[in-house]
Amino acid sequence: MSQATPAARRKARRFTLQALYQWQLAGASVTDIEAQFLANNDFAKTDREYFHDLLHGVPGQVKELDELLTPFLDRRVEELSQVEKAILRMGAFELKERLDVPYRVVINEGIELAKVFGAEESFKYVNGVLDKLARKLRYEEASERPSSKDD
Template sequence: MNNPSTPNARRRARRFTLQALYQWQLAGAAVSDIEAQFLANQDFASTDRQYFHELLHGVTARVSELDGLLSPMLDRRVEELSQVEKAILRLGAYELKERLDVPYRVVINEGIELAKVFGAEESFKYVNGVLDKLARQVRYAEAAEKRPRD
């Protein structure tokens, strides 16, 4: 069994969180019910369950705050995003703001990978652009020191 804090275990946690957020956005069911359903029906053997719990509850508890952070970075209203893009961007915004232990480039890359799997054909480019702009604002010092000189 994998160590629950490995990159792959966190990647699986993000994937399940995206799916749970998607369901929450569409159905509006209680987060605890969605979480229980995922834990019962998915293979969590190599997934960081604690990270899944934190991401799912953190994003849903702060959805208004996260949407407020994302809004200035978007070319349309949050409500006009596809459900997949909205869930990925909310997840990325949460990690950028709340999980400073996760490098911003990892957050952006994970969002891109989720968009490639679950999003529309070119949505990964949109996710990349939005999360990159948000990282420059939320993690200014980290992003500035790693940005190549032009």
């Protein structure tokens, strides 16, 4: 597990989103996409290990991640935009596998990626889906927060 700064992890997530987007559209091998990204981008201030873990982890568990997300979606996974699909899959993977990352960080990073790369309101959708998934996968951690009026 790498001890990277939040900024280095943020850059890793941004590159991972772009790489997953390419993987979803082109279906190229993750190893080839990773090599291309490492060759064509400045990874000096990026958590390369985290990039690798996310980029290989999401496609490796894509069926399971989609099944985890499905109960919280208002449409089929195939109907999501490519950006939303990549962000939600990455968030689901982090919530499931990276317990060292607080669930609030996972959700916030997904929101920020959606604001930059997604459609105008997609950050709200990403927030809602990941928040519900966090309550399922990280019940103990999520239940420690103060409850809202809807809880």
